[in-house]
Amino acid sequence: MESFRTRVTPWLLLLPAMVLLVTFTHWPALATVWDSFFSTAKKARPSHFIGIENYRSMVQDDVFWQALWNNVIYAVGTIPLSIALAIAMALWVNSHLVGRGFLRLAYFTPTVLPMIAVANIWLFFYTPQYGLLEQITQVLGLPSHNWLGDKSTVLGALIVVAIWKEAGFFMIFYLAALQQIPPTLAEAAALEGASRWQYFRRVLFPLLMPTTLFVLINALINSVRMVDHIFVMTRGGPDSASTLLLYYIYQVGFSFLDTGYAAALTVVVLAVLGLVAFFQLRFLERRTHYQ
Amino acid sequence: METASTAFRPAPASRALETAGAWLLGLLWILPLAYAVWTAFHPSAYSTRFEIGAPLTLQNFVNAWNAAPFARYFLNTTLLVTMVLAAQLVLGTLAAYALARFEFPGRDLVFGLILLQLMVMPDVLIVENYRTMNALGLRDTIVAIGLPYFASAFGIFLLRQTFKTVPRELDDAARVEGASALQVLMKVYVPLGRPVYLAYALVSVSYHWNNFLWPLIVTNSVETRPLTVGLQVFSSSDQGVDWSIITAATLMTSAPLLVGFLLFQRQFVQSFMRAGIR
Numbered sequence: 001m002e003s004f005r006t007r008v009t010p011w012l013l014l015l016p017a018m019v020l021l022v023t024f025t026h027w028p029a030l031a032t033v034w035d036s037f038f039s040t041a042k043k044a045r046p047s048h049f050i051g052i053e054n055y056r057s058m059v060q061d062d063v064f065w066q067a068l069w070n071n072v073i074y075a076v077g078t079i080p081l082s083i084a085l086a087i088a089m090a091l092w093v094n095s096h097l098v099g100r101g102f103l104r105l106a107y108f109t110p111t112v113l114p115m116i117a118v119a120n121i122w123l124f125f126y127t128p129q130y131g132l133l134e135q136i137t138q139v140l141g142l143p144s145h146n147w148l149g150d151k152s153t154v155l156g157a158l159i160v161v162a163i164w165k166e167a168g169f170f171m172i173f174y175l176a177a178l179q180q181i182p183p184t185l186a187e188a189a190a191l192e193g194a195s196r197w198q199y200f201r202r203v204l205f206p207l208l209m210p211t212t213l214f215v216l217i218n219a220l221i222n223s224v225r226m227v228d229h230i231f232v233m234t235r236g237g238p239d240s241a242s243t244l245l246l247y248y249i250y251q252v253g254f255s256f257l258d259t260g261y262a263a264a265l266t267v268v269v270l271a272v273l274g275l276v277a278f279f280q281l282r283f284l285e286r287r288t289h290y291q
Numbered sequence: 292m293e294t295a296s297t298a299f300r301p302a303p304a305s306r307a308l309e310t311a312g313a314w315l316l317g318l319l320w321i322l323p324l325a326y327a328v329w330t331a332f333h334p335s336a337y338s339t340r341f342e343i344g345a346p347l348t349l350q351n352f353v354n355a356w357n358a359a360p361f362a363r364y365f366l367n368t369t370l371l372v373t374m375v376l377a378a379q380l381v382l383g384t385l386a387a388y389a390l391a392r393f394e395f396p397g398r399d400l401v402f403g404l405i406l407l408q409l410m411v412m413p414d415v416l417i418v419e420n421y422r423t424m425n426a427l428g429l430r431d432t433i434v435a436i437g438l439p440y441f442a443s444a445f446g447i448f449l450l451r452q453t454f455k456t457v458p459r460e461l462d463d464a465a466r467v468e469g470a471s472a473l474q475v476l477m478k479v480y481v482p483l484g485r486p487v488y489l490a491y492a493l494v495s496v497s498y499h500w501n502n503f504l505w506p507l508i509v510t511n512s513v514e515t516r517p518l519t520v521g522l523q524v525f526s527s528s529d530q531g532v533d534w535s536i537i538t539a540a541t542l543m544t545s546a547p548l549l550v551g552f553l554l555f556q557r558q559f560v561q562s563f564m565r566a567g568i569r
Contacts, residue, residue, distance in 0.1 A: 009472050010393035014401060017386040020442035025408045028419030035419070085316070092313040099314070105553075106317035108560060109324060112552045114501035116519045117541040120526055121327045124534055130339050132326055164320065169563070176564040225414050228503045231523060246415060246504070253418045254508055262418045269415050277410045 054264035090174035119232035351539035364521035387450030408444035490562035
């Protein structure tokens with residue numbers, strides 16, 4: 001009786017969490033794949049199997065390719081810069097600079113603010129004619145520019161917001177890592193006659209590698225997930241120039257009500273996340289030397 | 292906290308340069324917020340005119356508060372984050388205990404399945420989860436906003452790591468005295484995990500206070516909408532709402548988190564740090 005009890009206990013402890021995880025993560029992930037092979041139910045015709053038809057229309061859908069490409073640019077534009085800024089911020093906040101308390105506060109504040117709220121502020125910032133950016137460019141005598149209304153600048157404008165929101169968040173992880181590096185290392189390097197830059201390149205940066213990989217994974221996931229500001233600032237426009245994959249899924253699934261096609265699009269996002277997971281298992285676990 | 296190295300004291304000139312760079316970045320980073328504060332606390336005539344003597348006003352906040360059911364939105368968000376946090380803590384504690392201190396076949400597989408949620412977040416499974424909520428008859432309820440997040444892989448992972456550091460002798464001693472598994476959990480593990488619970492709570496509350504896409508999809512009435520969705524509905528209604536009022540509403544919705552952050556800055560930063568170190 002006792003042994004039966006000890007055998008059942010862990011499963012009972014896990015049961016509530018597992019039921020919810022299966023219902024809202026594993027099941028929907030599999031159901032998405034399944035549903036992507038079916039048509040969207042209409043009044044006249046209920047949902048039926050259509051094979052790879054949704055994927056065939058995806059290949060021919062210019063907006064899909066645009067959204068995918070935009071997402072690549074969004075990731076490439078956001079990730080390296082926010083990581084570099086995060087490292088700089090962490091080094092500064094961790095050093096003896098004047099007012100580092102204020103600096104830490106300033107860098108980190110965007111992280112705690114709701115994206116949907118700060119997007120309103122940024123929208124005003126970018127607004128033509130009377131937005132803050134326009135005021136500055138006017139003073140400098142530069143021509144007026146509609147940053148969010150121009151296809152060539154809108155994605156860049158969103159990338160700036162994403163970097164601003166993320167860099168302080170990533171700083172925290174670097175700060176945590178820096179505080180675990182023994183100061184004797186710097187003293188030894190200084191004794192050896194290393195310059196500050198050499199110390200950073202040869203000692204600090206390699207030691208921060210596990211953190212960088214961890215942050216990188218988070219940044220990759222965020223570049224798929226972080227779309228809130230699009231709702232406020234551009235709604236994917238002009239002409240889909242700022243549509244990212246998750247925003248497009250929302251549009252297709254909940255504005256155009258084409259759930260079959262939205263499922264197929266979600267499969268693409270799941271595949272991308274799967275690639276990130278594979279990358280993590282392959283490289284992160286191997287090179288991280290702490291648990 | 293004084294771990295910064297003194298070995299590389301840069302020359303005064305380069306040090307000044309670096310301080311300037313750090314401050315420039317800091318000011319840039321705080322600029323949008325400072326700008327919002329200026330606009331919200333001044334009459335709209337001054338929203339882009341930065342004069343020292345500009346009159347201060349709270350009228351924008353009053354107008355915003357009266358223009359949309361923000362009181363209800365605050366209530367909804369408060370209910371949401373409380374409910375989500377409570378569920379996450381209870382479910383996470385139970386699951387983490389099972390994973391940390393029990394040997395059973397399939398444990399690693401179960402742990403792997405749980406960690407999968409770190410990659411495949413409910414945030415991207417909006418189409419299917421909406422369908423599920425419809426089937427459960429939960430669409431447009433506060434429970435529906437929170438339900439997909441009740442079981443949190445991140446929380447389970449964090450607590451499992453914490454529970455693994457608890458010395459087994461404490462566990463065994465309590466058991467010898469006849470305590471059941473649940474009693475051991477409540478008397479030994481939970482009290483020792485307190486800093487981690489606090490860290491997790493701050494991260495969870497700020498995440499769900501700010502969450503937008505899923506609540507936008509699953510709610511469509513004033514009675515269920517959280518602040519983020521309420522703010523979006525309010526600021527996108529094309530009635531020529533003026534910027535000062537939108538900015539006031541924006542600050543209002545962020546205020547509790549912002550004030551909490553300013554008051555408990557150190558705890559916040561350390562919580563995010565603790566949550567980030569694996």
